[in-house]
Amino acid sequence: MKEKLVLIGNGMAGVRTLEELLKIAPDKYDITVFGAEPYGNYNRILLSPVLAGEKTIDQIMLNDKQWYADNGITLYCGKEKEVVQIDRRKRKVITSDGTTAEYDFLLLATGSNPFIVPVPGNDLPGVVTFRDIRDVDLMLEASKQHQHAVVIGGGLLGLEAANGLMRQGMSVTVVHIQDTLMERQLDKAAGELLRKSLEERGMHFYMPAQTTAIIGEDRVRGVRFKDGSELYADLVVMAVGIRPNIELAKKSGIHCERGIVANDTLQTYDPRVYAVGECVQHRGQAYGLVAPLFEQAKVCANHLAHLGYARYQGSMTSTKLKVTGIDLFSAGDFTGDETTEEIVIKDAARGMYKKIVLKDNRIHGAVMYGDTVDGAWYFQLMRDGTDVSAFRDHLMFGESHLGDAGHGGQNKAASMSDSMEVCGCNGVCKGAIVKAITDKGLFTLDEVRTHTKASSSCGSCTGLVEQIMSSVLGGGYSAAPKEKPVCKCTDHTHDEVRKVIRQQHLLSIPDVMHYLEWRTPNGCHSCRPALNYYLLCAWPAEYKDDAQSRFINERVHANIQKDGTYSVVPRMWGGVTTPDELRTIADVADKYKIPTVKVTGGQRIDLLGVKKEDLPDVWRDLNKGGMVSGHAYAKGLRTVKTCVGKEWCRFGTQDSTAMGIQLEKRTWGSWMPHKFKMAVSGCPRNCAEATIKDFGIVAVESGWELHVGGNGGVKVRATDLLCKVTTDAEVEEYCYAFIQLYREEAYYLDRTAPWIERVGLEYVKQRIVEDAEGRKALCERFVESQKYAQIDPWEERASHDVERHEFVPLKLVG
């Protein structure tokens, strides 16, 4: 017989837990749900748009009653089905009309109650809270018959209610006890800007003011304040806050403080009873935003399914306001103290304000008003504890760099129309994203990425997508764990995986998966290439490369094109070629009827449209002409671009071409976390564009400048200067040491730019410039690993039949 699970509370957190549970253990329980509201499960976050008339109740339903029936869940909902007693000894719950249900496990998701200000008259008709569908109905009803609304509470909830009522045509005054709106999320300056902008929309404010009574006889007529003044009102909304609803739990003897106390598995002090959502107090903290609640749901489901490995460790949250046209963002501690520093920009005329609070060169908190597109980036830096000293001088200007491509320079989602394109990679418009969020009930960035593909390719529009999500969903839609796992097959991070590979001397992908208890039998297209690389990097001599865990381009050593043909790029050392090489290329292009011959940005020649079965023959001919693979397909060294240097150029200060050729001869064939490009310029005019390469070298009269962490592409990033050296030998040593540090420490698919932004330039300088012994050791490890890497893959396949099955059909039929 199945075990019985009872859920008390039919809200978002509880039902999300059931959904997560059904995903991983669909047949484990007979499930019964008790809900005090007479509906299925709806999206409480979207009550504000319903009040504002932008949505209907039907549009915010997440699970209608049919869903419960389809999943074999018994649903009791409505006032009379409110659970009034839990008999923990007999393990059953009892409702006010006497309905009972027995349980093996009980899940409490009783949510929270609005706080009612304890003043006389607070129970008069016309006094409402803002919490559920009934409240919204009451407000909508009142807005049709009455004119004057007073909203008590100038926080997130109060302002959303006030905005909604204003949209329904009422004259609205917001009463607030403090002198700053949303003082828990905003500092004084940002609060002032918000107030000004809301006043321009017609909202009135009465603050600071302490309410002492609600006046009226058979219906509310006004509000009285401590100083004796009064405001006329025929509708009063109490929106001063929420309190975890712990009454039932407390009555049943389950340990509660401010909320129901739960541990990292969301278990209460009764091991048969779990709790999720706003009613929970976890590590002293109660959460009211959706992202942490959904994290809890996931962990709780894991334990209800008796898998027993997930852990909830608390969430860091950020807030955005969902009042159309107002962009504000806040996260962390934005007040600061004597141990913190502040960076502030304010442009009141443009309605723009930004403040970042730093502590020990790390972001401690941030408040933004008007321009919030970088909120997600600051939040990420804060969560990761990134040292920002290297880019502190442009921190305030956001993550965007000169020349960002892909979203038409848009940085304000609010000003975009539905038909404007947000994601240039996948052609996704704003309207499509909004529709997916509301129709499919999406809450996290990952969900939006999976469903719409927006922001899932290059990621440059992530800020915009997050803005759209916040304008639809409001606060706290996203709070990923501090360090991301490698992929959905595991909870382990990249760092953990690499550490285990080294410490346990693991030598195969199955060994790693077994040791770290991967959830899938043989991983997925995300984790397998990453593991293959980590193993290769850790054990260059011992590890046997797994071709089936490589992306097709690296498996067949050519670049797949949209029509399934391939492109072939032979290596041209330092971008220098000869008439013989060019003749060979021309002959190959003729012989194999290659449709397109193109010069690349990295000073190479690309042969496009080669049929897969021709690849070995093409390579054999190129090999005969003295050319090897150009690795234009590899997560590894691509090209070293050079200028002609002092050999020809009247400005040249060093022989940049010879230096480029030397570096390429030593570094080709190495596998890395992502593609890696180098360039050598012969003078500061920098014709080889070395300052947008992963490793760029600029010659000066007295030696060489070494630059790191640049790239062109989606987010153009100019390099940071690593140091200056004088001899050619030093250039080589620093270069190989830098590459090896990147190989050993960056996450798979991180280019050098995001890696350096994560670890900080100071760290890289310390390892490469200051620590001479460490540098030498890195350099030696690189040289050692190159012994096994510098084998031309084209020759192996063209002349020695390696991986022959890749290039011939299994069978021709018909």
Next chain:
Amino acid sequence: MIETMTDWIEIGTLEDIPRLGSRVVRTTQGDIAIFRTAEDEVFALNDSCPHKGGPLSQGIVHGKRVTCPLHNWVLELSSGTAVAPDQGHTACFPVKVEDGMVRLSLQPQA
């Protein structure tokens, strides 16, 4: 399906297909991708992703699924159906392995 109505074509041995890999059978109606899982099960799909026609035979095989090399759509090997939230379907062909010999039918599964 009635066994006698199916024309089974010998296409090669199990060993000809790399584990967690794929080979192509070229037919007059187009390429068919033959996949082999880690457990040595064999599946056959039309070698064309329902999204933009990418060659599935070039993808990474994991579990009983393959990821298209062009835009990372994931398809079920046993049915040719795209894994949600993507929606689409590519033809799936019957295959059987007997005594190490792989046989394919060109009648797509209903």
